[in-house]
Amino acid sequence: MASVKKETDRLIDHLSVIEEAAEDILSDKQQIIEFDLRRNKTREALRSLQKSNKEKKSWICIGGMFIKMPKKTAVKMLEKDYDELEKEINETRTKLKPKVNKLRDLQNEDDIKGFGLEPLSQSEVRAVERLL
Template structure:
């Protein structure tokens, strides 16, 4: 039995919307990951500069928007570390939500669920238990 064009169009719109959400989340993850890597590079540079200049009260230049500011290194380092934690949380939340969105898209396209999407890494406690069992 043939479905009406309106039903087919609505189904295609749902599939397109679900696919758009998946692509948007993937792009957001890439963007946040680039920002996280840039912050990591900045932290590393601050640490190496800190080793060179042994002055604990030293200041460094940062770029905020279209301005350059000279601020204490400790303050800058703390703020970058806070932002790193926030970025890690956002990326993990997006990745966890992406799994369900991909499964929803597969359901709409009548495909099987993606194998391995619900895998999670072992925690440090679980790794210690595995090492004890293996005798390492």
């Protein structure tokens, strides 16, 4: 009877570890979605500012407050925000791959084929072009 209880406890612990890993993955995916929405809104604001040639100053919303500032300063701020969001999305995606592999290992499943692929660098592309 004691061995059945130990086996049940071990199974529950294993399922808890799997559940934690899955929740961590879902949390990262949701974070990527939120970053992407913010990045798209920032891109829209940048394009809008770049199209408006008449005005030298623009209103932008920062932390719930509207502030009028020079257009160039606003564009620089939005570009910086866009770059930061792009960086955060890429970092989160990079961290996501090992987490998915860990979950698949916990579930005794094979790795996803092609999941770890990365694009060629510029120098690698040039080397391939020279060969062709």
